[in-house]
Each structure stands twice: as structure tokens, then as C-alpha cells.
Amino acid sequence: MAQKPSIPKGTRDFSPLEMAKRNYIFDTIKSVFLLYGFQQIETPAMENLSTLMGKYGEEGDKLLFKILNSGDYLKSAPDDLLASKDYIHLITKVSEKGLRYDLTVPFARYVVQHRNDLQMPFKRYQIQPVWRADRPQRGRYREFYQCDADVVGSDSLLNEVELVSMIDEVFKRFGINIVIKLNNRKILSGIAEVIGAPDKIVDITVAIDKIDKIGLDNVNVELAEKGLTQEAIDTLRPLLTLSGTNEEKFATLESLLASSKDGLKGIEEIKFVLDNVTALNLKSNVELDVSLARGLNYYTGTILEVKALDVEMGSISGGGRYDNLTGVFGMDGLSGVGISFGADRIFDVLNSLDLYPADTIATTKVIFINFGDKEAQACLQHMAQLRAAGISCELYPESSKMKKQMNYANAKGIPFVAMVGDNELTSGTVSIKNMSTGEQQSYTIEEAINLLEN
Numbered sequence: 001m002a003q004k005p006s007i008p009k010g011t012r013d014f015s016p017l018e019m020a021k022r023n024y025i026f027d028t029i030k031s032v033f034l035l036y037g038f039q040q041i042e043t044p045a046m047e048n049l050s051t052l053m054g055k056y057g058e059e060g061d062k063l064l065f066k067i068l069n070s071g072d073y074l075k076s077a078p079d080d081l082l083a084s085k086d087y088i089h090l091i092t093k094v095s096e097k098g099l100r101y102d103l104t105v106p107f108a109r110y111v112v113q114h115r116n117d118l119q120m121p122f123k124r125y126q127i128q129p130v131w132r133a134d135r136p137q138r139g140r141y142r143e144f145y146q147c148d149a150d151v152v153g154s155d156s157l158l159n160e161v162e163l164v165s166m167i168d169e170v171f172k173r174f175g176i177n178i179v180i181k182l183n184n185r186k187i188l189s190g191i192a193e194v195i196g197a198p199d200k201i202v203d204i205t206v207a208i209d210k211i212d213k214i215g216l217d218n219v220n221v222e223l224a225e226k227g228l229t230q231e232a233i234d235t236l237r238p239l240l241t242l243s244g245t246n247e248e249k250f251a252t253l254e255s256l257l258a259s260s261k262d263g264l265k266g267i268e269e270i271k272f273v274l275d276n277v278t279a280l281n282l283k284s285n286v287e288l289d290v291s292l293a294r295g296l297n298y299y300t301g302t303i304l305e306v307k308a309l310d311v312e313m314g315s316i317s318g319g320g321r322y323d324n325l326t327g328v329f330g331m332d333g334l335s336g337v338g339i340s341f342g343a344d345r346i347f348d349v350l351n352s353l354d355l356y357p358a359d360t361i362a363t364t365k366v367i368f369i370n371f372g373d374k375e376a377q378a379c380l381q382h383m384a385q386l387r388a389a390g391i392s393c394e395l396y397p398e399s400s401k402m403k404k405q406m407n408y409a410n411a412k413g414i415p416f417v418a419m420v421g422d423n424e425l426t427s428g429t430v431s432i433k434n435m436s437t438g439e440q441q442s443y444t445i446e447e448a449i450n451l452l453e454n
């Protein structure tokens with residue numbers, strides 16, 4: 001008995017309907033990237049392991065999919081490593097390549113490798129799949145797409161302003177109401193400094209980043225467990241409960257961080273971004289959120305996160321400013337800022353809110369009924385004219401019963417059915433039926449094209 005086929009856990013097949021929706025997402029994001037002057041690159045699905053290893057921490061290295069060397073991949077493996085099952089050291093002997101874990105490290109490698117050919121600042125976008133050997137669960141897959149845009153080779157905060165504007169434009173086109181939250185790594189450093197715990201900035205930010213999930217009291221418990229004094233926790237409390245307008249939050253921050261040069265610099269930077277964004281009259285809400293602390297080991301300046309307002313969902317976009325992106329490959333001092341759109345989460349949000357345009361899922365606009373060889377030949381000639389006018393159409397391949405052909409049209413959601421029978425052959429016309437209204441009328445092919453175009 002043949003084995004039932006399957007796919008690896010954490011991967012997915014996508015139906016034609018799902019692909020139509022996903023392509024709508026990718027095409028919308030891509031069109032906005034191009035509108036803002038970003039250029040597309042692609043990097044290979046697999047990279048040398050030497051490029052990937054050590055860039056994501058010990059845990060990240062474990063989640064890399066490694067590719068076994070071709071042929072006898074054990075020939076270079078020392079017997080002692082095989083006997084001891086020392087997979088950590090053995091992997092470099094049997095595998096030289098791996099699937100990319102994200103788009104950032106391959107981008108850094110690309111910039112260093114092609115630096116003499118790039119015009120700085122370099123504005124790049126990339127929409128490609130990535131792979132992680134993670135434990136599959138709802139909303140977390142082993143293969144998924146990232147949609148990244150980055151500007152490298154420029155320290156200007158105008159880049160952050162443009163990225164916020166670009167985020168607003170993308171979600172305006174999707175019809176998703178969002179809030180764009182901003183913070184700055186320097187503000188977080190200043191907070192750690194003024195409460196007397198500069199060495200615990202990572203512990204502090206990891207805890208406060210959970211405030212929406214576990215609440216302030218539990219954050220305070222976690223901070224105490226990390227060794228913060230009660231005095232430090234009490235000093236931190238008003239910073240975590242900031243409310244009011246962005247201006248009111250800034251006033252409180254400037255007072256509390258008055259003794260921190262780093263903190264004041266962060267306030268100055270985020271103020272610049274917010275002031276310029278406000279002048280653009282964006283549709284989205286843009287707010288300062290001091291509890292935002294994502295990617296602290298990576299970001300050095302602005303941090304941003306996007307959340308949908310009308311559906312319960314995690315972050316659907318995020319990013320920030322980083323320094324020395326290419327330092328790991330020997331090219332120091334190249335600052336950049338970037339964002340990434342979560343295509344899979346955006347897919348879920350659009351599905352939840354039913355925001356896909358009606359024509360997104362329509363692949364064929366009109367189907368011609370097949371009444372026989374003579375009629376099919378005339379249909380082929382009509383379809384050539386329709387396609388020349390940019391109208392998608394198809395002919396049912398067999399002269400089956402009318403009911404079967406109409407059921408096919410309904411199943412595919414085709415809005416119009418065209419019929420060419422004896423009368424139409426004689427008059428040189430085509431009968432068009434609107435599947436939603438049931439209305440049917442005969443047209444010349446020129447009139448049919450005009451109807452279907454409009």
C-alpha cells in the first residue's frame with residue numbers, strides 16, 4: 001500500500017485562494033517599498049554556515065537548519081567525534097551550508113561582499129522565505145516569509161521618519177487601523193542609569209517588555225528576582241506608567257532622566273522623529289511607549305513596533321536603528337535602520353477583518369462555455385482578443401453538460417460566463433452572463449471587451 005504523502009511539521013501548503021491573498025499582501029508591500037525609493041535584492045536560500053553561525057547566539061545556532069555535504073558527508077568526520085556523538089563539533093565536519101535564519105545576516109554579508117558596487121546610503125528591500133528549526137505551534141512556523149526594508153550607510157533620523165511614513169502607507173492600503181509605538185535604546189539606558197542599575201539594563205528591559213502580558217505587579221516581582229532594590233523599583237514605577245499625550249510623556253521623562261546624558265540624547269532623537277512624523281498628518285496613531293524594549297541586544301537607537309487596533313494579535317511589524325551591522329564581517333562603522341513586516345500575521349489580520357478587495361481572489365474574469373469543436377474554435381479567437389485587452393479568460397476544455405461547466409465557474413468564483421452557440425456563430429456575437437445578477441445579453445466582441453473592462 002502506498003504511503004500517504006505529507007509535508008514536514010512547521011511548513012504549509014497554500015491553496016490558490018490563499019496564494020491570491022498572500023500575493024496581494026506581498027504586492028502591496030512591494031509597491032510601497034518602490035514608492036519610497038527602495039531597491040530589491042535577493043540572497044540564496046542557503047548560506048555558508050560560517051556566515052550564519054555565531055550571529056544569533058547559542059540558542060539561534062541550534063535553530064539553524066544545516067545541510068549535509070554532498071556525497072559521503074562522513075568522510076571528513078573524525079572517528080572520536082563520531083564515537084562521542086559530539087554533534088556541536090561534528091556539524092562543521094559534515095555540513096558547510098545552512099538555510100538562512102533571517103534576512104538580516106545575509107544582507108550584512110551582501111553589503112560587505114558588494115560594498116564597492118553599492119551607492120551609500122543603500123536602500124534595500126527583500127521579500128523571501130526564511131527557515132528556523134523551531135518547535136511548531138500556532139502562529140510559529142519553520143518556514144515563513146519576511147518582508148524587510150533597510151537603509152544602511154546613513155545616521156540621519158530622517159530615515160526613521162520615512163520608515164514610519166512607509167508603515168502608515170502600507171497599513172492604510174490594507175485598511176488596517178494600527179498604532180505605531182516608538183522608543184529609543186538610549187532612553188532605556190538612561191532609565192537603568194537613574195535607578196542605579198546600569199549593569200542590569202538587559203534584565204530590566206526584558207521584564208518591562210512583558211508589562212502588557214503580565215502586568216506591572218508581576219514585572220516588579222521579576223525585577224526584584226533579578227536583584228533590583230525596592231528603591232530602584234519604586235523609582236522605575238512612574239516611568240512604566242507614563243500616560244497622556246506624547247508631549248506630556250516627554251515632560252515627565254525629561255524631569256526623571258535629567259541626570260542622564262544618554263537618556264536625554266534618546267529623548268532628543270525620538271522627539272525629532274515624532275515632530276517630523278506629526279507634521280505629515282499620518283492616518284495612524286504614533287505614540288511614545290517607554291515599555292517597548294524589543295531587540296535590545298541588536299538595536300542601538302530608535303525602536304518601533306506596530307500593533308493592529310481592531311483584532312487581538314501580537315506585533316505585525318517592527319524594527320529599529322542598529323550600529324555596525326557589518327562589523328561581524330570585518331566592515332566596521334556602518335549604521336543602519338530597518339523594518340520588517342510580518343506577512344503571516346498580516347494575513348491573519350486581513351482574514352479576521354475580511355479586508356481583502358473583491359478582485360483579489362478573482363483569477364479568471366470570464367469563462368467560455370464549451371458547446372463543441374466548432375464553437376470552441378470561435379471561443380479561442382474571441383479569447384485572443386480579450387487577452388490582448390488584458391482580460392483574463394479561459395475555455396472549459398471539454399464539451400460537458402452545461403450544469404457541470406457552470407458549477408466549475410461557481411466553484412472558482414468566476415464573475416462572468418460567455419456563451420457562443422449557433423446564433424452567436426451566425427451573428428458574430430457572444431452572450432455574456434453576469435453570475436451575480438443573473439443578467440444575460442449578447443454583445444459584439446468589442447462591446448464585450450468594454451463591458452468586462454469596466
